[in-house]
Amino acid sequence: MGVLQLVMVAVIWSTAGGAASAGVVKKAGPPPNVVVGKAMKGPPKGGVPSNGRFEIIQPGFHKRKYEVACTEEKGRPGCYVGCPSNCPNKCLVFCSYCMSFCMCDIFPGTxxxxxxxxxxxxxxxxxxxxxxxxxxxxxxxxxxxxxxxxxxxxxxxxxxxxxxxxxxxxxxxxxxxxxxxxxxxxxxxxxxxxxxxxxxxxxxxxxxxxxxxxxxxxxxxxxxxxxxxxxxxxxxxxxxxxxxxxxxxxxxxxxxxxxxxxxxxxxxxxxxxxxxxxxxxxxxxxxxxxxxxxxxxxxxxxxxxxxxxxxxxxxxxxxxxxxxxxxxxxxxxxxxxxxxxxxxxxxxxxxxxxxxxxxxxxxxx
Known part of the structure; x- marks a missing residue:
């Protein structure tokens, strides 16, 4: 999935409380193939991507489970984000919403x-x-x-x-x-x-x-x-x-x-x-x-x-x-x-x- 479309998906999901793609509102939760990062318990370790942009991570290149550290932003606590199970070796991370996406998911325009x-x-x-x-x-x-x-x-x-x-x-x-x-x-x-x-x-x-x-x-x-x-x-x-x-x-x-x-x-x-x-x-x-x-x-x-x-x-x-x-x-x-x-x-x-x-x-x- 591409960078630009993911911004829209993240914003829509965040503001709509997890609305389903068909327009039926379900219990709040992330859409398919999305990982919501867990809250950070301390300062981020290693490199920190810019919160305003997407970051491509490739855990397949690392020997252990790899996660991106996202810093705090506008009252939102920092978090660590890894890749969804559908695409464990490569994904896109959007730190502003503590989410990751597979490179090619089915959303409007994909x-x-x-x-x-x-x-x-x-x-x-x-x-x-x-x-x-x-x-x-x-x-x-x-x-x-x-x-x-x-x-x-x-x-x-x-x-x-x-x-x-x-x-x-x-x-x-x-x-x-x-x-x-x-x-x-x-x-x-x-x-x-x-x-x-x-x-x-x-x-x-x-x-x-x-x-x-x-x-x-x-x-x-x-x-x-x-x-x-x-x-x-x-x-x-x-x-x-x-x-x-x-x-x-x-x-x-x-x-x-x-x-x-x-x-x-x-x-x-x-x-x-x-x-x-x-x-x-x-x-x-x-x-x-x-x-x-x-x-x-x-x-x-x-x-x-x-x-x-x-x-x-x-x-x-x-x-x-x-x-x-x-x-x-x-x-x-x-x-x-x-x-x-x-x-x-x-x-x-x-x-x-x-x-x-x-x-x-x-x-x-």
């Missing part, structure tokens, strides 16, 4: 696995797409995001499993809408997964973005435009986890992960037929200025008038209509804005001025 999206309306659905193809995830007046799908076939199940391997993000310069910027966020292919090796690859306008492999290391470019503001990349961990932000437009968290033997055993992905570890991205988005006309697999779920026609009570609600979202071959690849539901090329000054702006948070994998 998505993981054989792409399972939770849209802006809070409903979860699957969109399988097609391996080795690009699909329009979000298209709006000033922002277009495509996703490249990789996949693997299990001969026993006779279908492809797919995952998001990369994003191609296109947005215009302020004052010159003919000048488009292109941002690439992808996962490097690896025959064998090495958790100490960085598998994240980022380029901006064709140039590599190099960020030191140190937690909280930061790269930024303020030359894009006065309107768009600062573009930055911050490492949330030394390797494989970054936060990419364009001021006033979007924030994206990206976490590179493989398909493990345990994943294969549970879901029957047929990994033994693959030639690599199927490294892909768990992704999180926060949008700051979407219009009412936004579209795309995920984008449409942020429309105020969006009507979900899927059977949300089904075990696997599936969004069909893949041809509407596929990027035509030969039309520009991952950075093409020519999918059937594209809104990017319809941009006009009048349309943009008239559109009521909306915001939202979402996650994909």
């Amino acid at each position: 998505s993981c696995g054989d792409p399972r999206f939770t849209g802006g309306d809070g409903n979860t659905f699957y969109f399988h797409g097609k391996r080795d193809e690009n699909f329009c995830i979000l298209s709006d007046a000033d922002l277009h995001i495509n996703a490249h799908f990789i996949g693997n076939r299990n001969p026993d199940l006779k279908r492809d499993f797919t995952w998001v391997q990369a994003l191609g993000i296109t947005f215009p310069s302020a004052g010159d809408h003919q000048h488009l910027h292109r941002l690439y966020i992808g996962a490097r292919k690896a025959v064998e997964w090495d958790e100490e090796e960085d598998h994240i690859q980022i380029t901006f306008d064709g140039e590599p973005v190099d960020v030191d492999a140190v937690k909280n290391a930061r790269w930024e470019d303020s030359s894009i435009s006065k309107k768009a503001g600062l573009l930055s990349v911050t490492r949330l961990g030394a390797v494989n986890t970054v936060l990419v932000e364009l001021d006033g437009v979007f924030s994206i968290s990206a976490n590179a992960v493989p398909i493990t033997e345990e994943d294969d055993r549970i879901h029957k992905y047929g990994k033994k037929t693959a030639s690599d570890s199927l490294v892909h991205l768990d992704l999180g988005f926060k949008f700051h200025a979407l219009t009412n006309d936004v579209h795309g697999v995920l984008g449409q779920t942020y429309r105020p008038n969006y009507v979900n026609k899927l059977n949300i009570s089904a075990k696997m609600p599936i969004m069909g209509g893949a041809p509407k979202y596929i990027v035509p071959s030969g039309s520009g690849g991952l950075f093409s804005t020519n999918c059937a539901v594209s809104r990017f090329h319809h941009r006009t000054t009048n349309t943009t001025a008239a559109a009521r702006r909306i915001g939202g948070v979402s996650y994909a994998s």
Whole structure:
């Protein structure tokens, strides 16, 4: 689960007394996959993360049970926080609420696995797409995001499993809408997964973005435009986890992960037929200025008038209509804005001025 979505979950849970995700208020208590830290009996030992931000911890690297020490804040006693049992080796800790979360939980706006999206309306659905193809995830007046799908076939199940391997993000310069910027966020292919090796690859306008492999290391470019503001990349961990932000437009968290033997055993992905570890991205988005006309697999779920026609009570609600979202071959690849539901090329000054702006948070994998 991404950093930005977790802030909302923590605040909602804290202020609502533990409301269930379906809107039914239950006895106060943490939501699933959340650990509420125990009160500290003395001064914190070791490093203390900033209470205003999330901290990624990886107990798997330690020989004993590992917990983060959080200091007192606004009358709240300090606490120690460890990882939930569902993700004992890596999780996110939010000290302000003495909570920890698995990296990819199901909350509004998240998505993981054989792409399972939770849209802006809070409903979860699957969109399988097609391996080795690009699909329009979000298209709006000033922002277009495509996703490249990789996949693997299990001969026993006779279908492809797919995952998001990369994003191609296109947005215009302020004052010159003919000048488009292109941002690439992808996962490097690896025959064998090495958790100490960085598998994240980022380029901006064709140039590599190099960020030191140190937690909280930061790269930024303020030359894009006065309107768009600062573009930055911050490492949330030394390797494989970054936060990419364009001021006033979007924030994206990206976490590179493989398909493990345990994943294969549970879901029957047929990994033994693959030639690599199927490294892909768990992704999180926060949008700051979407219009009412936004579209795309995920984008449409942020429309105020969006009507979900899927059977949300089904075990696997599936969004069909893949041809509407596929990027035509030969039309520009991952950075093409020519999918059937594209809104990017319809941009006009009048349309943009008239559109009521909306915001939202979402996650994909």
